[in-house]
Amino acid sequence: MSNSNISAKKIKFVQSLHQKKYRQEHQAFLVEGTKNVLELLNADFEIMDLFLTESFAEKNEQALWKCKAEWRFCNEDIITRLGTLQTNDSALAVVQAKPNTLLLPDAHEWVLALDQVRDPGNLGTILRIADWYGIRKVICSEQTAEIYNPKVIAATMGSFTRVQTYYCDLAAYLKEYRSENQKVLGAFLGGEDVHTVAFSAAGGFLVMGNESHGISPEVGAQVQQAISIPQYGGAESLNVAIATAVICDNIRRTVGA
Amino acid sequence: MSNSNISAKKIKFVQSLHQKKYRQEHQAFLVEGTKNVLELLNADFEIMDLFLTESFAEKNEQALWKCKAEWRFCNEDIITRLGTLQTNDSALAVVQAKPNTLLLPDAHEWVLALDQVRDPGNLGTILRIADWYGIRKVICSEQTAEIYNPKVIAATMGSFTRVQTYYCDLAAYLKEYRSENQKVLGAFLGGEDVHTVAFSAAGGFLVMGNESHGISPEVGAQVQQAISIPQYGGAESLNVAIATAVICDNIRRTVGA
Known part of the structure; x- marks a missing residue:
């Protein structure tokens, strides 16, 4: 000292x-x-x-x-x-900083994947949500906000210490590592209702898209199942961090921790 | 013109x-x-x-x-x-501005109540979430951010046109209008797991508390059932707007629109 x-x-x-x-x-x-x-x-x-x-x-x-x-x-x-x-x-x-090391899902593990989530506050909040729901790996497209941006770190409220990130070409990553056992689910408008989706206890990938444009065509091509949060009122959309939380809650109530 | x-x-x-x-x-x-x-x-x-x-x-x-x-x-x-x-x-x-008019739940209606939600961005986001989930009335304590703050209006993304607010002494309001049929639920740490709460099709009140201090003792005294979002990982808490979305999703999957 x-x-x-x-x-x-x-x-x-x-x-x-x-x-x-x-x-x-x-x-x-x-x-x-x-x-x-x-x-x-x-x-x-x-x-x-x-x-x-x-x-x-x-x-x-x-x-x-x-x-x-x-x-x-x-x-x-x-x-x-x-x-x-x-x-x-x-x-x-x-x-x-930690090296950008390849992250793969373990058996039974759900992993989050972010396609061009550009707002640092959203990324930090998503890491905090992932941490709350016991999701320890977040795969980020190259165009996603940088994990070490001070606004990201601030918004994680400490969760940057428990949730790992890996930045990569997300479409190529998903193409390589998705499997029959561990599928790629993506949040789209008009997908299957998350209240009735049979989330797999074998784990898999949950892809969330950009704030304005959603999931890109290249990443969307790797999505095996489109899922949606049911809408009951007039709002057109939910913020991406909010949607991530709701979907993670639906995953956990189905498959447990 | x-x-x-x-x-x-x-x-x-x-x-x-x-x-x-x-x-x-x-x-x-x-x-x-x-x-x-x-x-x-x-x-x-x-x-x-x-x-x-x-x-x-x-x-x-x-x-x-x-x-x-x-x-x-x-x-x-x-x-x-x-x-x-x-x-x-x-x-x-x-x-x-519209006059601050008393709002009461109709039969089968779920109403949101905010106890000292002070951040304008959080209030606006909560109105957008309420709108998504078909919740049309939000009761706000006097210390909650002002609905007409430009940051609130911006964050609602148009939902201020569909969701009504009523500002009042929230503890007194809940004491007066809660009933055996329409109960007051409040988000607390250590409450009943929202994944197993039997949300009533008769409707009721969902109280969300302040960003740092949660629900105040006065308002808490009117809460008839404490509920919590189960935590699976290391994060200590969720942002109040995120928690509101997750609980509204759990209400709707139980009672429908």
């Missing part, structure tokens, strides 16, 4: 991670705020830098015991200046 | 409606953007002023046929300046 001043060079480095270009160049990202940093301290990420206010450290002494990284005490103004939140009176970490 | 310039006084009036104080003083609010204005033109609100770009008018000629209000053509810059959206290349309306 140190109480030293932070060099201008360090400040510039941390702030560079607000941008995707530098996150990719340095293979590093930011984790900000109490909830996300506490979850980070419980997880297996490599923390490169950790900036804390003294009040955060006092309130979370136990969580810091197991922290191997050195940390620096800073005041609220400096932590806010380093990060992307409007204000941050608790903590900010610079964290090593 | 006119093509006249807009007076400085008119501009000031429209911009004053960005603020709650003036919305209340003038009993008027703004509806902005293509989707919301088109839904407005199909609904029974009184339109006080309507500003359109010529391209919006050309694309939506039929929707404008039945419009009784006069409209003015403006360029994109002026419409953007009048409103709250980052950019608006289509339309903006000034609309008369």
